[in-house]
Amino acid sequence: MTQSSEIPARIYTAALIVIGDEILSGRTQDKNIAQVASWLGVQGIRLKEVRVVSDEFPAIIEAVNALRLRNDYLFTTGGIGPTHDDITVDAVAEALGVPVIVHPEARAILEDYYATRGGLTDARLRMARVPEGAGLIPNRTSGAPGIHWGNIYIMAGVPMITAGMLDALTGTLEGGLPVLSETVGCWVGESEVAALLQATERAHDGVQIGSYPFFREGRTGSNFVVRCVDAEQLATCITALSSALEALGREPVLGGI
């Protein structure tokens, strides 16, 4: 997949707001950053920035307004359940300056879902509330749908439900060229090859090299991740990096260690 590169390809970006005191207290290990990031990569969209904020109006509103304008897409996870600490919809609506309404289709979905589960109570009806003008994101796991308003995608916090919503969105967002990546591992300390890495990156336009050291079995090693939107440039850089490591007497391991 090469591209004629007279005009640089448009880069699509996204931001993510993870909403929830449980992440900030350390009670819950976040899983959504990695899953949203990986999914975006496949859509050809780059996750540029993430904020984790508390279940408080000012924190959510500030983050929404800072991030929605400077990225192509803004995703949120968390805070769309039926309880008092679920304030994402109200906070996003306030950030957008629109009222909160009950979405008729969301209400119908919940009526159907809870028909055999005790009925649609006031608390459950909270999950049909959306910022005015919103569409819905299908929820294939449980009842309450996600919400789509302009370039904002409001999703659940429970990772399994988030995954289902991402799956429902697959292929629906305009993206650019996906970032391709390949890894070369090596039993070498990154400090021993720092100059080599920098020179290799500089010699290959449009390519980024990340260096990720590790310590295993009492030995020091590193994985070098080469990223690029062009498969040919990527392959050329991987070959150059591998040769340079070999020239130092170090064995490169394609795919990483």
Add this chain to the structure above:
Amino acid sequence: MTQSSEIPARIYTAALIVIGDEILSGRTQDKNIAQVASWLGVQGIRLKEVRVVSDEFPAIIEAVNALRLRNDYLFTTGGIGPTHDDITVDAVAEALGVPVIVHPEARAILEDYYATRGGLTDARLRMARVPEGAGLIPNRTSGAPGIHWGNIYIMAGVPMITAGMLDALTGTLEGGLPVLSETVGCWVGESEVAALLQATERAHDGVQIGSYPFFREGRTGSNFVVRCVDAEQLATCITALSSALEALGREPVLGGI
């Protein structure tokens, strides 16, 4: 541990910046948010906000300057290694408007560490660079120390090394009352008890209740996490919540499910 509560206790806050393309690409699952959050809780400091930013100067500088002034403490993880993509020190120095210098003690530590490991090369010497005026955070795991400048704590990205740096900082930061928490679990959908949760939280000043639903073994349950700085208030609220669940014919499980 009760407090006479005429004057509300001072609340100490911290922010965290996670620096690294590997988190934003989804390649690496972040572990530092949860470990820094848990450690801060024990120090009596509340993690208020987290940002994950790329290995780029403008992103790091914006986050540093937004967060360092409005929190008692600012922590960063990542980007302090020897390679070209490690730019945290330079970016923080630029945010602070101070030059980068080689810290004599950091240089001595690295000289010693690399004496039997091939010597202190230019790349390795990069890890002795600090914003002028900085102190060091001991690194008990590998050579290069962390950095302390004003209320900013610059730590490694590799979670095991970060853990050692946090350990070295234990007890050195002024904090307030630690937030205590207890969990009541129940095999009940959170939407069935939403009103009860809200009423219980409102009836107990200074107490927050978070609701975390789960699906296991084909059944719906929830954990309700009650948080408070006062042990007596916490116990009173836990008792009230448990009684209210029992009154609904639902068995509360102390400690959570």
